[in-house]
Amino acid sequence: MLTTFIKQPTSLQKVFPVLTRCTSLAHLSTSTRLGKSTYRTPDFGNVIKEERNSDKSRIYTYFMVGSLGLLSSAGAKSTVETFISSMSASADVLAMAKVEVNLAAIPEGKNVVVKWQGKPVFIRHRTPHEINEANSVDMTSLKDPQPDSDRVQNPEWLIMLGICTHLGCVPIGESGDFGGWFCPCHGSHYDISGRIRKGPAPSNLEIPQYEFDGDKLVVG
């Protein structure tokens, strides 16, 4: 078995012819040692475990893998959260997010403009006549049809953003062809409900979020 193995020229013997010479010499020898394998089996006795249970090293490996997963998921979450929370409003912005107005100081038929988040907010205490006028408008004649009841919580009070929906000028109160607001920039006319009636503006004046708290109005 060994001799047949030796006779075949291995790649090693091609590279080192001296090996071939040595083995062929050994082949000629009649020593009995050659009949046996000259390979010595290493003795692993001192490293073999008593009980051959691999679970200890296994849970060590899995624990390490799991810890990496734990730290990466916590880290990924925190990274994502940092980016997302950078988009939300900071505390100083939130502090300016609401504005309170005392409605008792506004007589009927008067306009008040307050600043909310850097934008003007129109507050109009409407007279019963104006409420009737706002309700009697034919919907089909409107560019952006919206009944007056959709635009007010309490018909006496009209609260809306004072920014022309055309190019963002601030309309002038109590003027225009429809008794409401008139934008001097490009001549948009808004009626007493803040709806666009004439001019280039595409839609009605926007309504901010607001609520009544007794005599107070909280915008925001």
Added chain:
Amino acid sequence: MSFSTVYKVFFKRNSVFVGTIFLSAFVFQSVFDSGVTKWFEHHNKGKLWKDVKLQIPGAEEGEEED
């Protein structure tokens, strides 16, 4: 608890393994957060608003910020 039990309970099913990782990540986050906060507040004792507030006279009532 032997190692085999630990292996069988936590690691054998991948779903349990992943679930355990997420659960411990959830616990780890808040523990880590409160740990770091506690250390930070200890490290900056006296400079924080809650400490400074007590030294401002009349800060308890009618605080007006401009």
Added chain:
Amino acid sequence: MMQYNTHFGSKVSPHLGRLNFKNLFFNYSPNLMLWGGASLVGVFVFVEGWPLFQQNFFQKIPYFGEHWKKEIPPEDSIN
């Protein structure tokens, strides 16, 4: 041409690869439920800082939920 009809025909039950209704329920469902739980906790990891989830779920965890309860004294609160 004669046509023979027999009642004993072979039919294949509906399946998707190795999955069919029987083993989906009896063999896979425990594992699928565990995966569901794992992904729920995974979602919780990622929404830990979200106030909506903090108020609805995390603050209600007994003892541990105190971590998400932040008390701001009224004189310090905005608005």
